[in-house]
Amino acid sequence: MFTCKESIDLLLEYLDGDMSDEQARHLEAHLAACPPCIDFLRTYRATPGICRRALKKQMPEELSQRLKEFLRQKCKP
Amino acid sequence: MTEEVPLDVDRELLAQAQAGDLSAFEALVEKHRDKVYGVALRMTRSEADAAEITQETFLSAFQHLPEFRGEAAFGSWVHRIAANHALMRLRHQNVVQAAEEELTGPEFNERGSWVEYPSNDWSRRADEKALDAELGTAIQQATDRLPNQYREVFVLKDVEGLSYEQISEITGDSIPAIKSRLHRARLELREAIDRFYNEK
Numbered sequence: 673m674f675t676c677k678e679s680i681d682l683l684l685e686y687l688d689g690d691m692s693d694e695q696a697r698h699l700e701a702h703l704a705a706c707p708p709c710i711d712f713l714r715t716y717r718a719t720p721g722i723c724r725r726a727l728k729k730q731m732p733e734e735l736s737q738r739l740k741e742f743l744r745q746k747c748k749p
Numbered sequence: 750m751t752e753e754v755p756l757d758v759d760r761e762l763l764a765q766a767q768a769g770d771l772s773a774f775e776a777l778v779e780k781h782r783d784k785v786y787g788v789a790l791r792m793t794r795s796e797a798d799a800a801e802i803t804q805e806t807f808l809s810a811f812q813h814l815p816e817f818r819g820e821a822a823f824g825s826w827v828h829r830i831a832a833n834h835a836l837m838r839l840r841h842q843n844v845v846q847a848a849e850e851e852l853t854g855p856e857f858n859e860r861g862s863w864v865e866y867p868s869n870d871w872s873r874r875a876d877e878k879a880l881d882a883e884l885g886t887a888i889q890q891a892t893d894r895l896p897n898q899y900r901e902v903f904v905l906k907d908v909e910g911l912s913y914e915q916i917s918e919i920t921g922d923s924i925p926a927i928k929s930r931l932h933r934a935r936l937e938l939r940e941a942i943d944r945f946y947n948e949k
Contacts, residue, residue, distance in 0.1 A: 675857070675860065675861025675862065676857060676861055676862050676863050677857040677861035677862075678861060680854075680855060680857075680936075681932075683932070684928055684931060684932040684935070685928075688928075708863055708866040708867050711867050711869075711870040712855070712867045714870050714872035715867065715869075715870060715871060715872050715939055715942070715943060716935060716936070716939050717872065718871070718872035719907075719935050719938050719939040719942060720907035720908075720935065722880070722884075722888065722942060723888050723892065723903075723907060723908065723938055724907065724908050725880045725885075726880055726884065726885040726888035726889060727787070727791055727888065727889065727892060727904075727908050728787065729783065729786060729787040729790055729791070730783045730786075730787075731782050731783050731786040731787075731800075731803065732796075735786070735796075735800045735803075736779075736782060738800065739778070739782060739800070739803055739804055739807070740775065740778075742804045742808075743774075743775070743778060743804070743807055743808065743811070744771075746808050746811075747771060747774065747808070747811045
């Protein structure tokens with residue numbers, strides 16, 4: 673069975689479904705017996721979604737306007 | 750890559766733009782500018798650079814419109830152009846990054862067990878409708894603190910939704926190297942969110 677460190681090191685491969693069945697079995701056996709690692713897995717898995725929402729950005733109106741003017745000057749058919 | 754606009758609308762606009770209709774091209778720009786600007790801003794951390802990259806991206810897209818055959822969606826295409834431009838800019842900055850290899854991650858003892866247990870499962874809050882503004886700021890700051898190569902991979906994969914293969918093509922790095930950086934970037938950002946919830 674894996675240690676906590678080995679389990680955390682493998683989380684990306686595990687969530688990507690990119691590990692052998694045997695490795696996945698060992699990891700799941702560890703997770704089943706280790707509540708801190710399960711909590712860690714849940715929060716690790718939730719991280720990209722929260723970040724995606726936090727990092728969504730709209731272009732400021734002034735810059736959008738400048739972009740429009742720039743393209744009108746440069747883009748000739 | 751996630752498409753937020755119906756692809757058939759894009760295809761129609763693209764066909765019109767390729768036939769010389771500038772207003773169709775402007776409509777495509779309007780639909781995709783926020784995401785292009787977003788990826789450039791997250792990668793470069795500079796509004797001025799992001800604005801220039803957005804200009805360069807759409808100008809380059811316009812200049813290459815005749816060659817664009819539509820194998821990929823227009824949105825994916827311009828995102829990749831933007832990522833390439835942002836990456837070139839970052840590589841040219843040649844910034845000395847002492848912290849490049851110093852992302853620490855969680856701590857374990859010699860037996861590989863936790864030194865300190867993760868204390869708070871906040872994963873369900875990820876589904877909450879409104880994201881706390883302070884949390885948003887904490888995440889932005891933590892993303893900005895990531896060394897360039899880690900931030901690039903995180904933004905391209907987890908924010909923009911590119912595949913490992915696409916990222917490898919853009920960055921020239923191997924997929925194992927990309928995965929390793931992504932894992933470490935996620936650990937760092939998970940930590941930032943964890944700190945936020947534990948300090949609340």
